[in-house]
Amino acid sequence: MKCERMNWDLLVRAVDKELSSSEAEWVPAHIAACPECRRECEAIENVSLRIEAAVNRSAVLENSADREFLVAHVTQQHRVKPIRHAPEKVMRRFGWGMAIAATLALGIIVAPRQKPPRTDGAPTEQAMGTVSNAIEVDGETFVALPYSNPDLPASAPRIVQMQVPLSSLADIGIALEPVANEVLNQDRTVLADVLLGADGQPLGVHVVSWE
Amino acid sequence: MEQGRVLIFPAVPWKIESVENGSNDSRLLLDLYDREQTPLKRYLAMLGVDPETARDIVQESFLKLHEHLLGGGDQGNLRAWLYRVVHNSARNKQMSFGARNTGRIDDLTPAASPVAKDQSAEERLLEQEREQRVRAAMQKLSEAQRACLVLRTQGMKYREIAESLDLSVSTVGENVQRGLERLRELL
Numbered sequence: 001m002k003c004e005r006m007n008w009d010l011l012v013r014a015v016d017k018e019l020s021s022s023e024a025e026w027v028p029a030h031i032a033a034c035p036e037c038r039r040e041c042e043a044i045e046n047v048s049l050r051i052e053a054a055v056n057r058s059a060v061l062e063n064s065a066d067r068e069f070l071v072a073h074v075t076q077q078h079r080v081k082p083i084r085h086a087p088e089k090v091m092r093r094f095g096w097g098m099a100i101a102a103t104l105a106l107g108i109i110v111a112p113r114q115k116p117p118r119t120d121g122a123p124t125e126q127a128m129g130t131v132s133n134a135i136e137v138d139g140e141t142f143v144a145l146p147y148s149n150p151d152l153p154a155s156a157p158r159i160v161q162m163q164v165p166l167s168s169l170a171d172i173g174i175a176l177e178p179v180a181n182e183v184l185n186q187d188r189t190v191l192a193d194v195l196l197g198a199d200g201q202p203l204g205v206h207v208v209s210w211e
Numbered sequence: 212m213e214q215g216r217v218l219i220f221p222a223v224p225w226k227i228e229s230v231e232n233g234s235n236d237s238r239l240l241l242d243l244y245d246r247e248q249t250p251l252k253r254y255l256a257m258l259g260v261d262p263e264t265a266r267d268i269v270q271e272s273f274l275k276l277h278e279h280l281l282g283g284g285d286q287g288n289l290r291a292w293l294y295r296v297v298h299n300s301a302r303n304k305q306m307s308f309g310a311r312n313t314g315r316i317d318d319l320t321p322a323a324s325p326v327a328k329d330q331s332a333e334e335r336l337l338e339q340e341r342e343q344r345v346r347a348a349m350q351k352l353s354e355a356q357r358a359c360l361v362l363r364t365q366g367m368k369y370r371e372i373a374e375s376l377d378l379s380v381s382t383v384g385e386n387v388q389r390g391l392e393r394l395r396e397l398l
């Protein structure tokens with residue numbers, strides 16, 4: 001470098017637009033006015049272009065099967081992704097709406113057998129009326145949620161497997177365990193497949209495991 | 212009884228964010244794949260990884276990214292995340308990124324690329340030779356210098372390069388400057 005006011009570091013960062021705000025106040029103006037610095041910048045840009053050309057013509061293997069594999073993997077993972085690895089994170093992502101939907105269905109299935117009626121038992125009977133409807137998808141039977149219409153075909157349904165905490169049942173007034181065990185079992189969950197319609201609305205639930 | 216306890220829940224369809232996010236994750240993943248898989252392979256190629264291994268590493272990295280997204284991982288800078296994973300995966304396969312590699316950069320056949328219509332066969336040959344010289348010269352740089360210069364050609368700012376390589380921004384700047392200086396001497 002012949003120019004005494006400039007150094008290579010500043011010139012490279014000027015070319016890369018990585019100058020600090022104080023440097024940006026004088027370096028570009030100096031380069032514009034200094035023929036030597038302009039030549040240096042051109043040399044930097046020239047080397048950079050040569051590197052770019054060499055990088056962009058590096059040999060790479062392209063195969064459309066790779067993308068197809070990734071798409072298949074993503075689809076498969078969405079269907080059977082074992083949320084059991086990190087139930088807390090999944091619950092955050094899925095939101096309480098999903099948890100309540102799954103819990104509701106569980107309540108429909110289990111509550112009539114395990115929970116003694118607290119009032120007149122009529123809600124359970126109503127729920128049982130809904131349970132009698134079922135949705136069949138890919139050989140799997142789902143208990144229809146109260147507002148879903150099992151007579152309508154589920155368009156582009158998806159199945160999401162998730163852990164549903166028993167504690168959420170307490171929030172909606174349905175106990176799956178004897179009252180004395182509720183506190184102890186607040187952290188327990190059950191694994192369920194939740195059938196989702198094209199709009200993301202839960203249509204039905206299939207309890208996978210109940211331990 | 213008119214209303215059972217279970218029917219107190221909203222009859223209005225719920226917005227199930229999880230599924231929508233899942234779809235978004237998939238779209239994000241595939242968009243990133245379409246945009247970045249070739250640059251990632253080029254990056255590995257410039258670090259001396261043979262094309263077949265580079266293909267495997269990139270594919271594995273996108274599967275890891277899918278896990279990352281499904282697990283609710285940070286979506287802040289997924290491009291830098293990918294380069295970091297690819298870089299570390301290559302390292303884990305005990306590649307030295309240097310002349311000891313089986314896939315030496317100067318052994319690689321340049322990829323077929325669009326050629327200017329008015330470019331003669333002789334000009335194309337000369338261009339390929341020039342590119343080969345650059346690749347050979349880059350092998351004489353340190354791994355960090357090479358990595359920084361390659362990521363710089365992908366349009367990354369120093370901050371993003373730093374994030375990709377787990378370096379400080381100032382170290383990235385030094386690597387870029389020294390790498391360019393050395394290349395200028397060699398070419």
